[in-house]
Amino acid sequence: xxxxxxxNPHSTGFAFERMVIAFVAVSFLIRLICAAALPLSGDEALYxxxxxxxxxxxxxxxxxxxLVIRIGTFFLGDTPLGTRVVPLLLSLPATWAIWxxxxxxxxxxxxxxxxxxLFNLTIAVSVGSFIATSDSSVIVTSxxxxxxxxxxxxxxxPKRWIEVGFWIGMGxxxxxTTVFLxxxxxxxxxxxxxxxxxxxxxxSFLGGMISLGFFLxxxxxxxxxxxxxxxxxxxxxxxxxxxxxxxxxxLASQIGFLTPPIxxxxxxxxxxxxxxxxxxxxxxxxxxxxxxxxxxxxxxxSLHERVEGNWLEVMYPAYVxxxxxxxxxAGKAGLGSKxxxxxxxLLLPFGVGxxxxxxxxxxxxxxxLGRKDPTSRELAFGWPEISSAIQTIKQQTGxxxxxxxxxxxxxxxxxxxxxxxxxxxxNERLRWANxxxxxxxxxxxxxxYICRDSCQFLDDVQSGFDHFETVETLVRRRHGLPIETYxxxxxxGPRRPPFEFIDMPFVKGQS
Numbered sequence: 001x002x003x004x005x006x007x008n009p010h011s012t013g014f015a016f017e018r019m020v021i022a023f024v025a026v027s028f029l030i031r032l033i034c035a036a037a038l039p040l041s042g043d044e045a046l047y048x049x050x051x052x053x054x055x056x057x058x059x060x061x062x063x064x065x066x067l068v069i070r071i072g073t074f075f076l077g078d079t080p081l082g083t084r085v086v087p088l089l090l091s092l093p094a095t096w097a098i099w100x101x102x103x104x105x106x107x108x109x110x111x112x113x114x115x116x117x118l119f120n121l122t123i124a125v126s127v128g129s130f131i132a133t134s135d136s137s138v139i140v141t142s143x144x145x146x147x148x149x150x151x152x153x154x155x156x157x158p159k160r161w162i163e164v165g166f167w168i169g170m171g172x173x174x175x176x177t178t179v180f181l182x183x184x185x186x187x188x189x190x191x192x193x194x195x196x197x198x199x200x201x202x203x204s205f206l207g208g209m210i211s212l213g214f215f216l217x218x219x220x221x222x223x224x225x226x227x228x229x230x231x232x233x234x235x236x237x238x239x240x241x242x243x244x245x246x247x248x249x250x251l252a253s254q255i256g257f258l259t260p261p262i263x264x265x266x267x268x269x270x271x272x273x274x275x276x277x278x279x280x281x282x283x284x285x286x287x288x289x290x291x292x293x294x295x296x297x298x299x300x301x302s303l304h305e306r307v308e309g310n311w312l313e314v315m316y317p318a319y320v321x322x323x324x325x326x327x328x329x330a331g332k333a334g335l336g337s338k339x340x341x342x343x344x345x346l347l348l349p350f351g352v353g354x355x356x357x358x359x360x361x362x363x364x365x366x367x368x369l370g371r372k373d374p375t376s377r378e379l380a381f382g383w384p385e386i387s388s389a390i391q392t393i394k395q396q397t398g399x400x401x402x403x404x405x406x407x408x409x410x411x412x413x414x415x416x417x418x419x420x421x422x423x424x425x426x427n428e429r430l431r432w433a434n435x436x437x438x439x440x441x442x443x444x445x446x447x448x449y450i451c452r453d454s455c456q457f458l459d460d461v462q463s464g465f466d467h468f469e470t471v472e473t474l475v476r477r478r479h480g481l482p483i484e485t486y487x488x489x490x491x492x493g494p495r496r497p498p499f500e501f502i503d504m505p506f507v508k509g510q511s
């Protein structure tokens with residue numbers, strides 16, 4: 001199977017399109033199995049907790065991901081599949097949007113199918129689309145934003161700005177990094193002389209007002225909560241020391257999330273000669289403009305702080321089109337033609353191979369890595385047993401509730417314990433700003449304090465109680481190998497008011 005060979009679309013295109021559809025269908029079914037079988041990550045459990053108390057904003061992101069989780073659990077219950085089903089289903093219309101964008105900008109149905117195939121071969125989609133975090137949702141809004149821009153570019157119908165504004169607004173309800181798409185659009189309008197007419201246009205203005213209208217709801221929430229989301233995210237921009245130690249990790253993460261062949265094809269698509277491409281210069285400028293601001297910013301960011309690979313997924317739909325752009329000029333003379341040829345040949349082996357390695361390790365743990373296994377560490381393997389042991393301890397000690405000092409432990413406890421159990425994170429209270437506080441007498445009764453591994457805030461918590469007794473140490477395991485250690489303490493007699501046990505800034509979590 002040579003999925004990205006160029007040729008006569010009338011003679012071979014339909015067969016290729018069917019092969020791509022079959023590939024997407026099989027990939028989707030595998031992801032569906034993984035979504036049902038794998039335990040939740042800590043971040044997914046956090047968003048599941050958020051979904052029980054919906055509001056327009058949260059400390060790290062706006063409403064969209066908790067909302068889609070709430071929809072899924074309404075139909076399928078508080079299960080891993082219920083939590084993940086809507087983000088996973090949304091990957092299908094996102095694939096369609098990428099397909100249509102490729103058709104419009106690259107000029108053929110075959111090119112659209114190629115773009116859709118590349119999209120589903122990225123680790124961000126082949127694995128990330130069933131993980132219920134904001135990334136799986138924002139890649140959908142970014143794909144539809146790109147499709148709206150492609151239609152605008154093709155038709156030059158200014159009414160398309162309403163569609164663009166809608167999807168940018170939806171993106172801003174999903175993840176703040178959508179602002180880089182807006183910056184990319186502005187860059188495109190400024191750099192391309194034939195598109196500057198839209199800088200001052202009633203419809204582009206209307207599209208901007210629609211986007212802002214959505215985001216005003218998030219702004220209102222933040223204004224009522226001390227602008228915490230913006231303070232939390234802006235804290236990442238502070239430069240403490242310049243260093244090169246994160247730059248390599250940043251580039252490696254992007255190569256990994258996109259897969260090496262697609263990453264290289266994207267570079268060749270961006271820097272290849274426009275004379276060798278079927279795409280018109282203004283459309284090519286659009287793709288580059290949607291990629292460059294975000295990539296340049298996070299390259300700068302990596303010079304003073306670590307950049308998580310998933311933070312750039314907003315630009316991935318445009319990057320996939322850039323990669324398809326390189327494939328569309330394959331066979332033409334010019335620098336990079338051999339790289340394009342080899343990247344095309346390696347697309348399926350790399351994309352499918354990397355995804356299968358992750359699937360197999362996550363589902364079966366075939367490599368016994370213990371604490372070093374990221375799938376075992378990040379997913380809640382062993383938590384049903386931990387939860388059962390905690391319930392036993394709770395009955396034996398007479399404790400009536402549980403307190404924690406990190407959101408992952410807090411969220412896993414809530415998901416894997418009886419829903420009547422009161423579990424409260426006593427620090428970072430703005431993380432839980434949308435839910436009502438526990439009953440006023442909760443802290444006057446015996447409680448269990450549970451912390452993991454080094455128990456970072458143990459001294460602070462211990463100093464806040466008259467009685468602080470070590471009860472037990474629990475070890476989370478997978479296939480008998482230890483992953484994490486949880487210390488359980490019986491506490492009573494608070495010396496300070498609730499939620500003042502730990503005086504500390506927010507611990508950096510998601511982007």
